[in-house]
Structure formats: C-alpha cells, structure tokens
Amino acid sequence: MKKNLLLIVLACFTFSIASAQSVKITGVVVDSTGTPLQMANVIAYQKDKNLGSFGITNDAGKYQLLNLKKDSTYVLKVSFLGLKTIEDTIKNIQEDRTLNYIMYEDNNMLDAVNIVYDMPVSIKGDTITYNADSFTNGTERKLGDVLKKLPGMEVNDDGDIQVEGKTVERVFVDGKEFFEGDSRLATKNIPADAVGKVEVLKNFNNQSQLKGLGNDDDRIAINIRLKEGKKNFWFGEVTGAIGQGDDAVRYQAKPKAFYYSPDVSINILTDFNNLGLQSFTFREYLRFTGFNRGNTRASGSTINVGVGAGGILNLQANRAKEIESKFGAFNGSWQVNKALSLDGFAIFSSVDTDQETLTSREFIGTGVLENTEDLSFQRNQIGIFKLGADYKPNENFTFEYDGQINLSDVTQFNDFTSSRSGFVEDIDQNESQKPITLDQSINMYYTLSDKDIFAFEGRYIDAEEDPFYNAIRDRQGIADPEPFNGNLGLDPADPYNINQQKFVESQKLDAKVDYWRVLNKKSNINFTVGTSIVNQDYNTN
Known part of the structure; x- marks a missing residue:
C-alpha cells in the first residue's frame, strides 16, 4: 500500500513539474x-x-x-x-x-492598390490550407522537414505522415498524384524550397461522386501547391559523394528532377550507392504492389492469393558486409483534354548484399574445436510498371483503368563450411525465382440523379511464381551419412545433392456493384452485390 501511494505521489510530482x-x-x-x-x-x-x-x-x-x-x-x-x-x-x-x-x-x-495577403492558415469546408513560408525558416531540405513544422502534423522516421493522429493516405502535387500517392517517397524527395502551400483534405475520397456516402471521416490526403517559380520548368537537385573506407571506394549519387505544368507532370528519382542505404525498402515494395485501387470502402475481397512478394527479403544493413543499391523511378501524368487524363510510373531497383560470419567454438569437456565460415550473397532485382487512365466526360460519369506489371528476379547463394575433429563439412544452398504479376482494375461511377448513385469496381490478378531450391551437403574425406536420420528415405550419396522446383499459378477476380439511395445530407441506404473467384495451381517436384 505504501509502495502504491509513493508511486502516485511521485507521478503527481512529475506531472506538476512538467506542467510548470x-x-x-x-x-x-x-x-x-x-x-x-x-x-x-x-x-x-x-x-x-x-x-x-x-x-x-x-x-x-x-x-x-x-x-x-x-x-x-x-x-x-x-x-x-x-x-x-x-x-x-x-x-x-x-x-x-x-x-x-x-x-x-x-x-x-490605398483604394487604388490591391493588396494580396496570404493567411498562415485558412479553413474552407473540409480543406485546411497552410502557407508554408509562415512556419519555416529556410533550413528545411525536404517536404518532410516542412510538414514537421505545421501545427497538427507529424512525420515519422519512415516518412509516414499523420494529421491529428490519422495517417495520410495519398499525397498530391498540384492536384496530381505523386508516385501513386506514396507519402514516403514524397517526404524524402520533394525539395522544401518548392513548397508554397500545403492543403489537408479531410473526409477524403478520390471520387467526388462518392464523397459523403461512406465512412470517410478517418481518410486524409494532402495536396502540395508549388511556388509560382517552380511551375512550367524543370527543377531538382543532385547529391554526390565519394570516399575511401575499409579498403574500398564508397560512393553515392542521387540526381532528382521535377517538372510541373497545368497539363503535364514529371518526377524522376535515382539513387546509386554502396553505403548500405536502402533506396527502395520492402515496405515500399508492398505499398506499390498491394494497394487497393477501389474508391468505395472495403472494395475487393479479403482473400489473399499470396503472390507478389517475389521472395524479396528485408535487408539488415547493420549485419551486412557489403550492400550495393541501384534505384531509378519515373512518374508522370498528362491531362490530354478536359475529359481524359493519363498517368503512370516505372520503378527499377537492384540490390546486391554480401554477408560473412566467422565463428570459433570450443566444446568444454570434449576438447573439440569447431571453426565455421558462413558466406552468403543475395541479389534482388525488381521492376514495377503502371499505366492508368481516368475518363470523365461529365459530372455524372467516371471511368478509371489501371494496369500494372510487377517483375522480380531474386537469387541467393549460401556457402557454409565447418571444420572440426579432423574433417570438413560443406553445405551449399541456392535459391532463385522470377515471379511475374499482372494486376488490372476497372472502376465506373454513375450518378443517375441527386439521390441515386451507382458504382462498379472490378480487379483481376494473374500471377506466376517459380521458386527453385538446391542444397548440396558434402563431408570431405569421409562418407556422408544419410541426413535427417533416414526419415526421407534417400539413397546413399556422396555428396547429397537435393533440389526442389515449384510452380504456382494464381488467378483472382473481384467484382462488385454498389447502389446508394440518398435519403438526406446525413443518411443513405447502400446495396452491394459482388463476387470473388480465386483459382490457384501448385506443382512441385
């Protein structure tokens, strides 16, 4: 009891000091x-x-x-x-x-002079607009540095943006989506001196026809308005570094270029380095290959066919001997006319990782000394290509198409050698696969009247995976015993050479139709009918 009372008093004392x-x-x-x-x-x-x-x-x-x-x-x-x-x-x-x-x-x-004044913050409906220059002092380098200084905004170390505790879904630049709205690429790459205003879009829905029909209270997007001097011409930056470390040349090159105009936007990002810095992480890969393209809530089924990761592993830079990263990305959009707009992106990433572990063990009581060497090399190469179209001939009808191809080429080699008691054991392992995924979606939205709204959303995924695994075990100088205590029923061999080839083919179709009957400004009735068809073939030998 005394202990609890002491803790309460201490907590109150600490709180009073903090408040003071x-x-x-x-x-x-x-x-x-x-x-x-x-x-x-x-x-x-x-x-x-x-x-x-x-x-x-x-x-x-x-x-x-x-x-x-x-x-x-x-x-x-x-x-x-x-x-x-x-x-x-x-x-x-x-x-x-x-x-x-x-x-x-x-x-x-003076009556004859028009004075234009930018308020630091203005609110209009569901949009909060910040004048960036009112909160910055010129020391900021990236968009993330600007957002951290805006009231109610937070940016974590990964580049995720939160507004009043809610995660931002998408990032736009002058109304055009930046790399499919990925906040991490935006906060870490858009130059701070190009940011004029930051618009927070609450109750966000990418389709104006659906706004207010669903539970969009927790959905937030931001739109970056560029300064006037950053429009209709190219701007960007180049970062370069070279030096000597660990008997090797260390380098980094990061050219970036941006172009924005009323009809065309172009973003080019690159990063080449052998400093152990990941230019394109596994989380970002999943973001681009696993996002939901629908605009209605809970669009698409929860059935996961388990494809698309492509065997890419999370790199551990603090445990690697050498990491060399190459990254290039292009994002563009084109407003063809008032009704039609096109957008797309291409992302390339290649990462080579070397790891080496040397271990020496002495087994107490037996006098046995074991020395091991564990060498591994992994190469992850990916390519993501996306093309989209948005056709809106009038306020009542919208047609969207998205087509995306995800490619991967992953190889990993591991060489483990153990020396003990007068013999050497060697285990080699090889893994590889080249998965490919085709992901297409079609969305249509039609407003029949102020009270009747229809939506169709369909998505088709066709994916192939071909993982291959090979293991070779050899005890040099003596006959190899049957591994796994004979449970596999393998014929005696010296060395043992085992491999497994798998092939997985998956198709998934999601389609649904929504109908809303608007009763009043706060209420509506929603009817949904849909289907999810999944087929998956698995072969192994």
Whole structure:
C-alpha cells in the first residue's frame, strides 16, 4: 500500500513539474467596433523565428496558444485579411497570460492598390490550407522537414505522415498524384524550397461522386501547391559523394528532377550507392504492389492469393558486409483534354548484399574445436510498371483503368563450411525465382440523379511464381551419412545433392456493384452485390 501511494505521489510530482515548464496564452480578438473576429491567425514565434505555438480564433473571437516554454520570449503576430497586422513582444513569460487584441484598418492602404495577403492558415469546408513560408525558416531540405513544422502534423522516421493522429493516405502535387500517392517517397524527395502551400483534405475520397456516402471521416490526403517559380520548368537537385573506407571506394549519387505544368507532370528519382542505404525498402515494395485501387470502402475481397512478394527479403544493413543499391523511378501524368487524363510510373531497383560470419567454438569437456565460415550473397532485382487512365466526360460519369506489371528476379547463394575433429563439412544452398504479376482494375461511377448513385469496381490478378531450391551437403574425406536420420528415405550419396522446383499459378477476380439511395445530407441506404473467384495451381517436384 505504501509502495502504491509513493508511486502516485511521485507521478503527481512529475506531472506538476512538467506542467510548470509550459505556459499558455489565451484571449479574444475583436475589430474596432468590438465585433469578435472569427478565423484570425495568432502565431507565437521565438527569437530564432521558430514557431512556438499557433491558434485560430473561433466564432467568439477566442484563441489559445498552448505549450509555450517558460522563461522564453515570444513575438505574437495577429493577422486578419484586410486589417493591420499586430505584433506584440512577450518577454520572459513566467505564467499563463490573457491577452486581448483590437484590430484596425490599415491607414496606409490605398483604394487604388490591391493588396494580396496570404493567411498562415485558412479553413474552407473540409480543406485546411497552410502557407508554408509562415512556419519555416529556410533550413528545411525536404517536404518532410516542412510538414514537421505545421501545427497538427507529424512525420515519422519512415516518412509516414499523420494529421491529428490519422495517417495520410495519398499525397498530391498540384492536384496530381505523386508516385501513386506514396507519402514516403514524397517526404524524402520533394525539395522544401518548392513548397508554397500545403492543403489537408479531410473526409477524403478520390471520387467526388462518392464523397459523403461512406465512412470517410478517418481518410486524409494532402495536396502540395508549388511556388509560382517552380511551375512550367524543370527543377531538382543532385547529391554526390565519394570516399575511401575499409579498403574500398564508397560512393553515392542521387540526381532528382521535377517538372510541373497545368497539363503535364514529371518526377524522376535515382539513387546509386554502396553505403548500405536502402533506396527502395520492402515496405515500399508492398505499398506499390498491394494497394487497393477501389474508391468505395472495403472494395475487393479479403482473400489473399499470396503472390507478389517475389521472395524479396528485408535487408539488415547493420549485419551486412557489403550492400550495393541501384534505384531509378519515373512518374508522370498528362491531362490530354478536359475529359481524359493519363498517368503512370516505372520503378527499377537492384540490390546486391554480401554477408560473412566467422565463428570459433570450443566444446568444454570434449576438447573439440569447431571453426565455421558462413558466406552468403543475395541479389534482388525488381521492376514495377503502371499505366492508368481516368475518363470523365461529365459530372455524372467516371471511368478509371489501371494496369500494372510487377517483375522480380531474386537469387541467393549460401556457402557454409565447418571444420572440426579432423574433417570438413560443406553445405551449399541456392535459391532463385522470377515471379511475374499482372494486376488490372476497372472502376465506373454513375450518378443517375441527386439521390441515386451507382458504382462498379472490378480487379483481376494473374500471377506466376517459380521458386527453385538446391542444397548440396558434402563431408570431405569421409562418407556422408544419410541426413535427417533416414526419415526421407534417400539413397546413399556422396555428396547429397537435393533440389526442389515449384510452380504456382494464381488467378483472382473481384467484382462488385454498389447502389446508394440518398435519403438526406446525413443518411443513405447502400446495396452491394459482388463476387470473388480465386483459382490457384501448385506443382512441385
């Protein structure tokens, strides 16, 4: 009991200390007539121009700035479109403060001059727009660095984006999807100085006809608006490094290029290095080969035919002797006309991995000394190609097609040698496969009237896998015993040479039709009929 009481007291003491280290500022913003101003921006900057806190006034003109550091000096900036900006310096803040502000018209504003002012944050419907320059100081290198400074946004080490705790599904640049919306490639590659505005799209659905029909409350996307100087011409960066390490030349080359215009977008990413850095991870591979192309909720069946991974293994850079990575990716889109748009991407990746383990063991009591050498080499080569089309002749009908081919060429060789008690045992293992997957989908959406909406979504997957395994066991200088205690019934051999060839062919068809009857702004009735047909052949010898 005493122990529990002590823990409670300690927790309360710790919480009180943490609370004492931060303060908050609250208040009300009104205009010269005393009318509360809704949607006024209130920002607290520190001396180094870093953002301390941010708030937006509500319909009563109230705001709050939380988690400000005690004993710090802040500059409060209050802004509202058409009114003179207020700047107030708060020195060495020690406790919670209440600060009210009155905003006046700018006397220097001329009737003949149109002044354009960008609010740091604006909200319109389900879209929150951040002006990136209001939260950055020029030290940011990538998009991820910019997003980390925006209120309510987080970016983890893998490049995943979260807004108010919800994971961002897709990333767009000027309304065009960036590499199928992959947030990791976007946060790690888009230059920070190209970012003008960041739009958070809540209750996201890629099809405007379906918006509000399903449970889209937890679906979020972001759209990056480029600065004016980053449109209609090429921009990018080149990173290069070379040096000497471990008696080998170490290098890295990462050219990147981007082009955006109203009708065409092009993104080119490359990375060549032997520093042990993975340019294209297994998680990213699964993201591009396993995503759902439907726009309705729970589209497609949960039946998994188990294809597409292609035997690619997660690399362990901290345990490898040598890793050489080559990566190239192209993403583009073309607005052919008002009704038709085309998009696609191509991704190439090749990774060579060498591992070596040397072990020496002495078995106590027997005096036996064993020395082992374990060498392995793995090569992962993949190619992903996708072509899509979106046809929307009018507001009531949409047709989408996506076709994708996934190719892999995976080989792995392992050589294990054990020396003990006067003999040498050698085990060689070889694995390889070249899987191929064809993945196609067709989606159609039709709005018959304001209250009647139809959707068809179909997806067909055809995949082949051909894994091969070979193992050779040889005890040099003596006859090899039958392995596995004779359970396999193998004929005596010296050495044993065993191999297995498998072939797996899979087809999967998912198709469904949805009908919505809209009752009112908050309610609708949804009827769904669909089918899932799966066929899989397995052969082994």
